[in-house]
Amino acid sequence: MTDMMETEKATASAWFRRLRDEIVAAFEGLEDSHAQGPLSDRAPGRFEVTETRRASEDGSDAGGGLMSVMRGGRVFEKVGVNVSTVYGQLGEAAQKAMMARKGLPGMADDPRFWASGISLVAHMQNPHVPAVHMNTRMFWTPHGWWFGGGSDLNPCIEYDEDTAHFHATQKAYLDPHGTGHYPRLKAWADEYFYIPHRHRARGVGGIFMDDYCTGDWQADFALTQDIGRAFLPAYMPLVERRRAQDWTDADKDAQLIHRGLYAEYNLVYDRGTKFGLATGHDANAVLMSLPPMAKWP
Template sequence: MQNPTSADIQRVREFLLDLQARICAGLEQRELQSGGTAQFEIDDWERPEGGGGRSRVLQNGTVIEKGGVMFSHINISKLPASATERHPQIAGAKAQALGVSLVIHPKNPNVPTSHANVRLFVAEPEGQDPIWWFGGGFDLTPFYPDDADIVAWHQKAHDLCAPFGDSVYAEHKKWCDDYFYLKHRDEQRGVGGLFFDDLNQWDFETCFQYIQAVGNGYLDAILPIFQRHQNQPYSQAQREFQLYRRGRYVEYNLVYDRGTLFGLQTGGRIESILVSMPPLAAWSYRPEWDEDSTEKRLTDYYLKPHDWLTEHQ
């Protein structure tokens, strides 16, 4: 297996910083076209152990209520349990991790919350060759689902996977469905997309090309959804349902998300780790929805795994 050189890692870093900038520019354009003026603020930071990052956050926009697009490249002197549970052979090793992770919480309940992440991890066990892998994906969490949005989202995921093998989309879609699952609620977090980890079965260059396709695919998939729904009228009841469903997002990120746990266990920058939290969320005690309501159909139908591309041909 080809091991990444320092030049390879630098190329990944340059792509990630460019991806962050392009995603922020694309989302700011959505704000401008809706009459807003909010922009992503830039916050560069360093950590004592080594490395740092660039956090970009937009708050109180016309279209985006809160969005964080975070780049980090950190050095780790001793890997924590969250990284070594599945890889005991790297326990205690030094490592570096770099990636872009984002969560966008739109203001309009008709626009889904969206998440994406692409990352590279390189561990250096003493006396051994480096151990590396890529990870990432993107997923969609609607409140008032639009079938055309979901199909287009999955079609983009399918198409970007196709050059890398006939089975990649199906495997990484299933991984996404399995990973973004709230066991205590018995429901998916959203309508899925792609998720993968430990990606090193191809050579380094092919793996790198794949995460570039995934990162670029997020922007291509989400911008048309914003354009279709960002100015759509909504009621106060729909806004309240959005806040109620955001509570599920908080539950998932704090209870199950490995990225959150990794950040906390490595002494990460807490503001950057928890930037995925929505600015407002709500919990109601056993709310009841009418059996034939759109709200009830969200959990009864949409928050179950589906083969979206064949069911909606």
């Protein structure tokens, strides 16, 4: 499997990078076109791009990626679009987690891994514009490969028509792969993005899958690509619809409190955050998802 997967790994890594480039360009385009409404008198925001490296215990090359963060823009208060390809050996805790989740007793004998993906979180200036999260990824070990990811909407002020558009777009991109995918991945997102200690969902849902492998790499990769392709058509119209709305101090307060929920989830429950920190990836890149400001009641 090791030799046979090298082409597939390179193909997946290149795709995540292309998707990153497309999203970065689209988001900077939103900044440029925001000519009316709150904060339109500001200079348009731009991404700051930093190369990241994964730290390995023996100092050998362990991969890395690009961290792209925009702060204080016209439309985006903070948005990060990260892409990475990392590899090496899983530590003991990560091995145990893999064995528990995937039933791979051989991890202890050969703990090599390779992982590539894109991760995006956007926190918006205007409380009427929903925050959003998206990621897609591929994970490989000598014992198997898996895909994962999705996108979910996190408004502090909910609009039924925005939620409907977001979900309908996801469904339209998933249905060509089988009409059973959308309801299953929607239910998966509802379960995954739930905050147990608050007894509520993080947002209004979306789609999500993890540890996904049917044995057909091409089909699974095609599904993963369409999860990524669905993001901009699902989200951009919502930003364009809401970004010029006026907001009140009460609206902003509601946004900051809702961000507290987001921070709690990402620090306590999110598996991607735990994996990134446990495997030595750049901490700033891993914690990019945290909002610039939040508050708790």
